[in-house]
């Protein structure tokens with residue numbers, strides 16, 4: 164779907180009244196959820212005494228309580244109560260070969276059994292993995308492995324500051340670049356400001372300049388107003404929260420131009436898009452060369468300790484390890500043999516299996532079929548769009564609400580209704596990201612498609628026609 168149509172349809176969703184599931188039907192679904200997720204509930208209740216809020220991970224926080232997973236294989240997952248799910252969360256994007264993919268697991272297990280998990284020293288896997296990343300990503304000549312996307316985003320800014328001898332960074336409202344102080348502003352929904360900044364000193368934002376998504380004039384002004392001060396601009400190349408706020412087709416090119424004009428570095432945060440949108444990431448897909456690339460979980464395909472900054476040699480060379488005058492970064496477990504071995508073999512297996520193409524083809528099918536299903540209910544504005552194997556499905560559009568406008572208060576009810584749909588989907592055995600996003604992998608098949616359609620037919624049947 165083209166940008167103009169996506170924006171038009173998003174506006175329509177937001178201007179249409181939210182369509183909740185009626186109370187009696189919702190109550191039944193809730194009872195069903197409690198009935199079929201007893202062990203998950205037990206674990207959650209006990210966890211509350213040992214883990215703040217009873218759950219560790221933002222993605223796992225779900226309504227009415229988090230579902231504890233037991234195992235995953237291919238595109239399927241099973242929870243601790245034995246319920247089966249077709250999974251479109253895929254660990255938040257890194258799984259593209261499929262969960263628990265034997266040829267990858269075998270290689271990783273071999274490393275553990277034959278060599279041990281880590282020594283704190285270097286190993287051949289670092290080089291193998293770095294070479295693989297360089298081979299695919301057009302702008303990348305050197306790689307430094309870290310331990311998470313957050314670390315890599317933080318390191319990229321430090322490198323940009325060291326390289327340009329400037330301090331400020333431009334970011335786009337509604338984007339996510341991990342939870343480093345300076346980046347935690349206007350998260351999720353543009354205009355929400357410091358809502359999530361509890362525990363962050365206001366000084367952390369002194370070096371932050373923010374612009375609205377796709378605001379070309381605002382961006383030019385940001386560079387003009389901060390002449391010779393901008394070290395870098397960081398973007399999610401398919402748009403904030405990886406496409407929830409979809410990118411205008413000319414945005415990335417304009418960011419590139421303005422960064423070059425003003426002597427700032429362009430950082431592509433490819434934590435979601437790297438080795439998913441294309442083997443060469445968004446930079447290949449859009450044919451734009453960033454100065455620095457941030458990679459995250461995908462570089463270990465779900466194995467722990469995964470993140471990297473990468474980029475052109477001249478910039479990257481200043482962040483070598485060891486003692487000396489350079490932007491300091493560390494991490495005892497960074498670049499350990501398991502993560503780097505997983506990175507090398509995962510990329511090799513993606514190549515061999517044409518994983519991105521297969522995942523993309525499936526994503527197109529699911530978007531087409533579900534859009535077809537939604538079209539049978541013209542009273543509902545629901546729709547899907549995708550950037551390759553990154554799918555956004557819009558039902559209540561809470562991300563798109565104008566927080567400065569008269570409908571700002573609707574965010575809560577819109578979010579709640581999306582969560583209710585998500586709970587029903589979960590009851591029916593379908594898992595996605597936050598009720599708004601679906602990632603596909605190379606193993607999704609006709610059965611996964613049929614299940615998805617069945618679940619959405621059921622959800623639609625619960626929403627009375629108008």
Ligand SMILES: Cc1ncc(COP(=O)(O)O)c(C=O)c1O
Nearest residue numbers: 311312313339340341434435459
């Ligand atoms: C675009 C983007 N950048 C950075 C991050 C942070 O990565 P991590 O969770 O590994 O710290 C994420 C996480 O989802 C992300 O989606």
